[in-house]
Amino acid sequence: MEADGAGSDVEREDESVIELLRDRFRLLTISIAEAQAKRNDLEISLPIAACIADLAFKYTEQLAKDLELFAQHASRKSINMEDVILSAHRNEHLATSLRSFCTDLKSKEAQSERKRKKPSRKEDKATTSVVHIPDN
Amino acid sequence: MEDANTFDPDLVHAIFKLVWNRRALERERNEGADGLDIQEKIVLRPNGLVGARSLVDNCVKLVGAGASKKNRPTYANANALKLSCELLRIFVTEAVQRAATIAEAEGVSKIEATHLERILPQLLLDF
Numbered sequence: 001m002e003a004d005g006a007g008s009d010v011e012r013e014d015e016s017v018i019e020l021l022r023d024r025f026r027l028l029t030i031s032i033a034e035a036q037a038k039r040n041d042l043e044i045s046l047p048i049a050a051c052i053a054d055l056a057f058k059y060t061e062q063l064a065k066d067l068e069l070f071a072q073h074a075s076r077k078s079i080n081m082e083d084v085i086l087s088a089h090r091n092e093h094l095a096t097s098l099r100s101f102c103t104d105l106k107s108k109e110a111q112s113e114r115k116r117k118k119p120s121r122k123e124d125k126a127t128t129s130v131v132h133i134p135d136n
Numbered sequence: 137m138e139d140a141n142t143f144d145p146d147l148v149h150a151i152f153k154l155v156w157n158r159r160a161l162e163r164e165r166n167e168g169a170d171g172l173d174i175q176e177k178i179v180l181r182p183n184g185l186v187g188a189r190s191l192v193d194n195c196v197k198l199v200g201a202g203a204s205k206k207n208r209p210t211y212a213n214a215n216a217l218k219l220s221c222e223l224l225r226i227f228v229t230e231a232v233q234r235a236a237t238i239a240e241a242e243g244v245s246k247i248e249a250t251h252l253e254r255i256l257p258q259l260l261l262d263f
Contacts, residue, residue, distance in 0.1 A: 014158065021151050028143055029228050035141050036232040037247060042239055044232060044247040051252065052231050056224055059263065060148065063220065064155035068210045079212035084219040091262050094226065101222050105215050 022057055029053035063087060081105070142225045145217040152220075156210045227263055234259060 030049040037044040070083040081102045088094040212220075234255040235247045242251075 014154070018154060021147065021154065024147055025143075025151065028147070032141050032143075032225060032228045033232045036229045037236060040233070040236040040240065042236050042245055042247055044235075045249075048235070048247055048249055048252050051249075052228060055231070056228050057151075059227055060151050060220075060224060061155050063223070064152040065159070067152070067212070067216075067220075068156055068159065071210060077210055079210065079216045081213075081216050081219050084216050084223060088223060088263075094223075094262070097226070098219060098223060102215070102219055105218060109215070 025057050025060070026050060026053040029056050143221040145214065145221050148220050148224065149212060149217050152212060152217075153209075160209065230262075231255070231259055 030046070030053060033044055033049040033052055066087045067079045067083050070086055071077065071079045074083075085095055085098050085102065088098055231252070232247070235251040238251040238254050239245075239247045
């Protein structure tokens with residue numbers, strides 16, 4: 001009984017926090033959606049933008065579950081970029097564009113690190129492709 | 137323009153954490169039910185020293201399990217969060233873009249519910 005009481009208390013707190021996050025998320029989504037519509041010289045009606053926001057929020061929750069499971073499956077506690085790319089593996093175009101975004105982030109990080117000190121060049125090794133020249 | 141208009145990694149992190157906490161709580165609650173089963177079994181045969189010792193052992197096990205669950209919350213590194221933000225941004229822009237294509241084909245200047253309805257099934261399949 002005690003455990004149940006504590007659980008519902010936590011849940012009630014959870015609800016208020018989730019509402020706050022959902023509202024902030026909705027505002028951001030609506031501004032992104034409106035900007036995108038404006039780029040096409042179109043308007044987007046507010047209920048539709050809010051609807052897309054709710055869809056995106058649900059998607060975020062699903063994504064959180066997926067990422068946690070991926071990390072656990074790799075027996076890690078931290079989520080890294082590979083997990084995020086893996087979550088989009090069904091859509092090749094999406095995975096490719098995420099991968100390029102990921103290399104962008106990495107190169108940016110490498111640049112800022114190089115300013116501070118000579119970094120370890122693990123990432124460079126991974127990305128340089130070997131060009132095979134046939135000898136005939 | 138695109139850089140200014142994206143999700144806040146902290147916000148996404150907060151949502152992720154909320155989901156993970158919820159799942160951890162559920163897991164803990166399930167384990168709590170298991171623990172009760174163990175205790176009932178022990179009470180059924182209160183057999184002197186051996187019973188007492190196994191009770192202690194089980195208690196230690198229970199406490200240990202609970203503590204280790206609390207000690208290992210999932211966390212995400214900064215780049216992974218940025219990448220998640222990008223994924224969500226693509227989701228939203230893709231939804232609007234596809235709806236916009238339908239609206240333009242119909243020759244109206246406002247994206248309405250019917251346009252979203254048309255593109256929704258394929259959108260959900262693609263993400």
